[in-house]
Amino acid sequence: MKLAVHIGGRLAAEMLRRQNQAGLPAVTVEMSSGTIAGTANILRQQGRDVFVTVGTPIRPVDPSRIVDVRLAEENLPSQDGAFASIYWNEAERKLVVVTDFLGLKPLYLLKRPGELLLASETKAWEAKPDPAGWGAFISFGHTIGDRTLLCGVERVHPGTILVYDASSDSLTERCYWHWPMPKSGADLGGLVDTLEDSVREYAKYGEPGELLLSGGFDSRLILCLLKAADIPASVLIVEHPDELMDADGRFASAMARRLNYPLRRVRSSRNFFSSSAYIDYLVASDAATPSLYLFISQLAQFIRPPSVWEGLIQGPTLKTPHQPPGGFDSFLRQECRSSDSTAWNNAREIFSRKFCDMMMEGFQAELRREIGRYSDDGYGVSEFVIRNRSRNRTAISPLKVYEGANRVFLPGMTRDYFDIAGSISFDIRRNNAMYLELFQRFFPAALSIPIVSGGVLVKPSVWSGSYYVNKTTAAICRFVVNYPNVFRRLGYDPIAATFEPSRFLDLTLLLDEDDPYIDSDHLRELAHQGILSQNAFKLLFHWRAWHWVHRGILKERLSPRI
Numbered sequence: 001m002k003l004a005v006h007i008g009g010r011l012a013a014e015m016l017r018r019q020n021q022a023g024l025p026a027v028t029v030e031m032s033s034g035t036i037a038g039t040a041n042i043l044r045q046q047g048r049d050v051f052v053t054v055g056t057p058i059r060p061v062d063p064s065r066i067v068d069v070r071l072a073e074e075n076l077p078s079q080d081g082a083f084a085s086i087y088w089n090e091a092e093r094k095l096v097v098v099t100d101f102l103g104l105k106p107l108y109l110l111k112r113p114g115e116l117l118l119a120s121e122t123k124a125w126e127a128k129p130d131p132a133g134w135g136a137f138i139s140f141g142h143t144i145g146d147r148t149l150l151c152g153v154e155r156v157h158p159g160t161i162l163v164y165d166a167s168s169d170s171l172t173e174r175c176y177w178h179w180p181m182p183k184s185g186a187d188l189g190g191l192v193d194t195l196e197d198s199v200r201e202y203a204k205y206g207e208p209g210e211l212l213l214s215g216g217f218d219s220r221l222i223l224c225l226l227k228a229a230d231i232p233a234s235v236l237i238v239e240h241p242d243e244l245m246d247a248d249g250r251f252a253s254a255m256a257r258r259l260n261y262p263l264r265r266v267r268s269s270r271n272f273f274s275s276s277a278y279i280d281y282l283v284a285s286d287a288a289t290p291s292l293y294l295f296i297s298q299l300a301q302f303i304r305p306p307s308v309w310e311g312l313i314q315g316p317t318l319k320t321p322h323q324p325p326g327g328f329d330s331f332l333r334q335e336c337r338s339s340d341s342t343a344w345n346n347a348r349e350i351f352s353r354k355f356c357d358m359m360m361e362g363f364q365a366e367l368r369r370e371i372g373r374y375s376d377d378g379y380g381v382s383e384f385v386i387r388n389r390s391r392n393r394t395a396i397s398p399l400k401v402y403e404g405a406n407r408v409f410l411p412g413m414t415r416d417y418f419d420i421a422g423s424i425s426f427d428i429r430r431n432n433a434m435y436l437e438l439f440q441r442f443f444p445a446a447l448s449i450p451i452v453s454g455g456v457l458v459k460p461s462v463w464s465g466s467y468y469v470n471k472t473t474a475a476i477c478r479f480v481v482n483y484p485n486v487f488r489r490l491g492y493d494p495i496a497a498t499f500e501p502s503r504f505l506d507l508t509l510l511l512d513e514d515d516p517y518i519d520s521d522h523l524r525e526l527a528h529q530g531i532l533s534q535n536a537f538k539l540l541f542h543w544r545a546w547h548w549v550h551r552g553i554l555k556e557r558l559s560p561r562i
Contacts, residue, residue, distance in 0.1 A: 103158025135363025215251030218311030378426030
């Protein structure tokens with residue numbers, strides 16, 4: 001599902017072409033004040049009016065009910081799920097834009113005098129890099145707030161109604177949903193009810209779909225919800241051999257078999273990060289987050305249409321990943337790379353001093369603005385994590401990469417769920433305590449198999465023989481890493497479980513053209529002396545890949561290295 005809008009001009013078809021590198025069937029609608037283009041039959045025309053929804057809404061609005069701007073503003077925000085809806089009224093020459101309440105479905109905006117441009121992906125534009133966005137990329141691994149990596153292009157705000165009047169070139173906006181206030185305790189029964197409701201609503205699309213099942217909490221909960229709703233989904237398990245001897249895949253397989261779900265177990269090739277499949281991931285993701293050697297970037301190659309179930313919502317709401325106790329001071333010490341960190345030293349190896357200073361100053365100013373929106377406590381940090389990491393990093397895979405050819409079902413992506421989950425304190429959720437209680441009360445079968453969360457084994461009950469067996473296995477894994485030659489003599493090669501170095505990390509390839517932001521001579525000298533760090537190489541690769549994606553030449557540049 002790809003979309004481009006140009007009010008005040010005729011660039012929508014070109015913007016869509018830049019996004020649609022797979023050559024999907026596309027349609028362009030000409031209006032008196034501009035053009036709208038989209039793929040996958042997402043455009044609906046009602047006379048001279050145009051209606052578009054990208055994403056997978058829960059309780060979607062019937063387009064025939066939207067006959068004027070007032071009705072669009074009243075009805076489109078009633079949808080839940082991850083979506084963005086657009087309505088153009090030709091008579092009033094007004095455009096209404098509504099984003100989902102968390103803004104998870106990406107939609108990007110560029111405003112120029114007399115023009116409004118919207119797109120579902122940032123590669124609709126070729127623009128200069130935004131220093132603040134790239135500073136966040138280095139510090140967090142993702143942008144923050146509504147910034148992007150491109151100057152002048154921002155992400156449309158979450159839970160927002162935009163109205164653009166082409167006659168007066170005026171843009172107004174208002175927010176239709178706000179984060180819930182903190183509450184004491186946790187209504188686990190209410191949480192389960194809202195999760196079950198969202199599963200039933202997604203089932204109305206009539207697609208059983210495929211569940212991305214890991215050995216962790218989130219996808220296991222969804223499997224139990226699907227079982228309770230008698231939805232005959234299939235299960236996809238991507239093996240993780242380089243972590244705890246694939247405890248992730250083993251636990252997932254055991255859970256699927258216990259609940260009698262058919263499973264498909266797959267593994268990436270060792271040269272994945274030098275493959276065309278990885279290039280496809282970079283293109284689909286806009287190369288907007290670091291992905292080299294990350295597990296999540298391997299999943300898209302295995303996903304089959306028409307739909308996929310994903311546990312994006314549960315992670316940051318039912319437990320506390322990427323969040324220590326306390327407020328923003330402790331959070332930033334743990335999660336944000338400081339100016340004297342290895343990551344920023346890598347950046348100084350690559351970029352000019354002037355650009356490094358611009359990135360750091362721009363990022364710090366944006367960070368101050370963003371954290372100023374939240375309370376300085378566990379509640380505020382939790383909201384920050386969801387509105388930033390979940391929206392700008394984690395969500396990029398299911399809602400940009402997978403949704404090119406699939407619907408993405410996100411149980412819990414409703415305001416009813418967040419009215420409960422968003423009000424729960426850090427202390428209740430920490431150490432997986434709330435998840436374990438939820439499983440014990442409502443889905444006890446989920447505790448029959450050990451759990452691995454974030455690479456850490458979790459004991460599912462007071463006594464679990466399987467947990468202690470796998471704990472011993474984990475200790476052996478650590479020994480294997482430290483003493484690989486011992487195990488090679490026994491016929492096991494630990495290196496065979498890891499990925500081959502990417503052939504794209506080649507200085508000749510990455511410095512084959514002038515770049516005003518890079519100190520190329522300094523880089524070549526460091527490489528000649530053999531002191532250019534591997535992490536600096538990776539950062540340089542992501543920088544160049546992002547530029548090539550936006551110029552539409554990534555495949556041309558990288559394919560000869562496959």
